[in-house]
Amino acid sequence: MQSLQDPVTALKGVGDKKAEQLATLGITTVEDLLTHYPSRYDDFAPTNLEVAVDKQKVTLHGTVISAPVVSRYGYRKSRLSFRLQTGHQVVQVIFFNQPYFKDHLQVNGDVTVVGTWQRARQQVWGTKLLTVKPGEETIGAVYAANKHVKQATLHQLIEVAFHQYQHVIATLLPVALRQRYQLLDRPTMIKWLHFPTTGEQAKQARRTAAYEEVFLFQLRLQSMRLARRTADGLQIWYDNEELRAFIKTIPFELTAAQKRVVNEICRDLRSPFQMNRLLQGDVGSGKTIVAAIAIYATILTGHQAALMAPTEILAAQHAAKLAEVFTDTPVNVALLTGSLTAKQHTELLKQIAAGQCNLIIGTHALIQDQVHFANLGLAIIDEQHRFGVEQRKLLREKGLQPNVLAMTATPIPRTLSITAYGEMDVSVIDELPAGRKAIKTTWLKSDQGEAALSFLTAQLQQGAQAYVVSPLIEESEKIDVQNATALYEHLAAHFQPEYQVGLLHGRMSNDEKATVMADFAAGKVQVLVATTVIEVGVDNPNATVMVIYDADRFGLAQLHQLRGRVGRGGRQSYCLLVADPKTSEGKQRMETMVATTDGFVVAQRDLELRGAGDLLGKKQSGMPEFKVADPVADLKMMQYARQDALNLLEQPQWDQQDENQPLVHYLTQQNLQTHFD
Numbered sequence: 001m002q003s004l005q006d007p008v009t010a011l012k013g014v015g016d017k018k019a020e021q022l023a024t025l026g027i028t029t030v031e032d033l034l035t036h037y038p039s040r041y042d043d044f045a046p047t048n049l050e051v052a053v054d055k056q057k058v059t060l061h062g063t064v065i066s067a068p069v070v071s072r073y074g075y076r077k078s079r080l081s082f083r084l085q086t087g088h089q090v091v092q093v094i095f096f097n098q099p100y101f102k103d104h105l106q107v108n109g110d111v112t113v114v115g116t117w118q119r120a121r122q123q124v125w126g127t128k129l130l131t132v133k134p135g136e137e138t139i140g141a142v143y144a145a146n147k148h149v150k151q152a153t154l155h156q157l158i159e160v161a162f163h164q165y166q167h168v169i170a171t172l173l174p175v176a177l178r179q180r181y182q183l184l185d186r187p188t189m190i191k192w193l194h195f196p197t198t199g200e201q202a203k204q205a206r207r208t209a210a211y212e213e214v215f216l217f218q219l220r221l222q223s224m225r226l227a228r229r230t231a232d233g234l235q236i237w238y239d240n241e242e243l244r245a246f247i248k249t250i251p252f253e254l255t256a257a258q259k260r261v262v263n264e265i266c267r268d269l270r271s272p273f274q275m276n277r278l279l280q281g282d283v284g285s286g287k288t289i290v291a292a293i294a295i296y297a298t299i300l301t302g303h304q305a306a307l308m309a310p311t312e313i314l315a316a317q318h319a320a321k322l323a324e325v326f327t328d329t330p331v332n333v334a335l336l337t338g339s340l341t342a343k344q345h346t347e348l349l350k351q352i353a354a355g356q357c358n359l360i361i362g363t364h365a366l367i368q369d370q371v372h373f374a375n376l377g378l379a380i381i382d383e384q385h386r387f388g389v390e391q392r393k394l395l396r397e398k399g400l401q402p403n404v405l406a407m408t409a410t411p412i413p414r415t416l417s418i419t420a421y422g423e424m425d426v427s428v429i430d431e432l433p434a435g436r437k438a439i440k441t442t443w444l445k446s447d448q449g450e451a452a453l454s455f456l457t458a459q460l461q462q463g464a465q466a467y468v469v470s471p472l473i474e475e476s477e478k479i480d481v482q483n484a485t486a487l488y489e490h491l492a493a494h495f496q497p498e499y500q501v502g503l504l505h506g507r508m509s510n511d512e513k514a515t516v517m518a519d520f521a522a523g524k525v526q527v528l529v530a531t532t533v534i535e536v537g538v539d540n541p542n543a544t545v546m547v548i549y550d551a552d553r554f555g556l557a558q559l560h561q562l563r564g565r566v567g568r569g570g571r572q573s574y575c576l577l578v579a580d581p582k583t584s585e586g587k588q589r590m591e592t593m594v595a596t597t598d599g600f601v602v603a604q605r606d607l608e609l610r611g612a613g614d615l616l617g618k619k620q621s622g623m624p625e626f627k628v629a630d631p632v633a634d635l636k637m638m639q640y641a642r643q644d645a646l647n648l649l650e651q652p653q654w655d656q657q658d659e660n661q662p663l664v665h666y667l668t669q670q671n672l673q674t675h676f677d
């Protein structure tokens with residue numbers, strides 16, 4: 001039986017060689033070929049020759065009025081020419097080295113020629129020959145092609161595929177949805193995408209394809225969520241009183257937002273289903289203590305918890321902070337990073353496997369194959385946008401359905417998170433601890449460098465500590481380090497011996513980094529010159545000044561992260577951006593930073609300035625890529641599709657209905673359980 005999943009070799013005229021070539025475009029099945037949608041369309045509306053520009057593209061409808069003649073010259077060169085009557089004019093049409101077009105031409109026949117206009121000679125040098133009738137509005141699909149597979153080949157194969165398989169193209173979208181949004185059935189959609197006769201057809205087909213894409217995407221996500229709700233998870237039935245007693249030992253009062261998210265997380269832990277929750281909170285909003293409470297609850301029940309951080313500095317910092325939070329408790333903290341000696345490493349792995357340590361903190365080293373947990377109950381992933389979907393999955397697979405809590409300080413506009421994190425439940429800390437003062441941000445031009453230094457001096461005199469971030473050189477970590485070192489030497493010469501200056505960059509050993517961080521935390525170093533290694537998570541509540549050089553080289557999200565390193569205590573904090581932006585976008589970034597400290601506002605602005613793909617860093621975030629839909633431009637569609645998918649999945653017996661069989665089939669193919677499996 002024919003199926004769209006048939007390999008392309010099932011098509012007439014496609015052998016192994018052509019299949020290999022198609023594979024270079026990621027096309028292996030008939031479905032791949034049929035959904036290799038055009039990237040754009042050429043418009044073949046006729047050109048008015050009277051206003052045609054010399055050497056520009058023209059499209060002419062007309063009648064062939066002289067027998068086409070092919071003359072050959074040189075090595076394999078040829079020239080095909082004939083006369084074309086178009087309107088009242090007669091022009092000469094010439095095709096170089098395309099003698100085979102002769103077979104498509106006959107005297108008195110109607111044709112459309114696309115080519116370049118040679119005004120002085122009254123000739124058209126043709127590039128395309130179409131057999132369209134004059135008067136018909138016409139557009140032609142243009143595909144992403146490469147050196148192995150040419151445009152013409154794609155046109156031809158897609159046509160073959162459509163003819164051979166159109167009767168097995170099942171419409172996936174339920175009829176009610178198609179009616180509500182006036183969408184096409186799938187065979188028509190595919191036909192009109194590839195072979196539209198009008199621009200309107202192509203537009204309608206694109207709309208259907210975009211909705212189909214986001215609907216299927218949301219159907220997958222939502223069925224994953226629902227499946228989790230029915231599958232067995234690990235229930236963390238902790239003792240409420242014991243947890244409360246622990247919370248009482250925290251030296252500050254939790255904010256209302258922290259209390260709310262703690263409740264959401266604890267409800268998940270106690271439920272018999274696996275937790276898969278994202279904790280979003282702006283920089284400094286206090287995510288760590290929330291994580292600590294979840295860890296404590298887990299460990300109370302005799303399970304282990306793991307916390308994975310993006311860098312060694314952060315892993316070490318979390319370990320130090322949590323060890324302090326958990327003094328005099330049954331929690332014992334282990335730090336598993338790449339910098340352990342082989343012997344320490346082996347020893348630690350044994351302890352983890354034996355369940356002797358119950359909180360394991362680490363970097364990517366945590367998800368290596370040799371790490372075996374005795375009974376992992378909770379996996380926490382910090383700064384989750386740095387981890388891909390695969391890594392999240394690996395960690396989750398380490399234990400028997402461990403509960404997963406992902407934390408991110410990158411505020412994502414709520415509207416986008418339904419795409420980026422659609423399969424997760426989301427908790428948001430939307431409130432900063434009381435007493436925090438908004439960070440005062442100033443933008444200085446680089447010729448005001450002196451002013452920056454004297455401001456810094458005045459602050460140091462009042463006992464402040466400061467970060468100074470050196471310019472970012474994206475292309476080269478080496479130059480980055482050189483820059484930071486030069487800046488460090490400059491500032492050391494300026495401030496020492498009164499104030500100590502430290503240096504932190506990515507090429508230092510982990511021990512060196514740890515030492516300087518510890519000195520900075522202890523107040524032995526007042527000015528810390530750093531590259532962006534301090535970007536995420538570094539926490540020293542006494543630091544109140546952040547100076548960022550060449551700030552226009554950083555994206556908004558990164559600037560917001562960097563600024564978030566200060567303003568973490570009760571004292572007034574400052575951020576100085578030193579920059580001479582050359583583009584208007586650069587200027588707007590500086591202005592946004594000066595205007596607001598709210599991460600969600602910054603993120604929204606970033607989105608407007610850059611678009612979703614960039615904002616989320618496609619590869620890092622696990623943000624899906626779409627063929628047709630655009631998560632920003634088609635946002636409304638995404639919201640509707642999400643609701644539509646949920647409504648469908650929640651209908652009793654939806655998967656028994658005939659009409660939905662193509663969707664059930666689709667989900668099974670995607671290797672995912674549906675709600676009722």
Ligand SMILES: Nc1ncnc2c1ncn2[C@@H]1O[C@H](COP(=O)(O)OP(=O)(O)OP(=O)(O)O)[C@@H](O)[C@H]1O
Nearest residue numbers: 252253254255283284285286287288289409433537
């Ligand atoms: N409710 C609270 N009241 C007072 N201080 C708090 C409160 N919650 C957290 N803090 C303190 O605020 C600081 C920031 O907290 P934390 O490091 O958890 O922030 P975060 O959300 O992880 O931010 P980032 O993403 O920037 O690291 C810490 O020094 C923490 O001890």
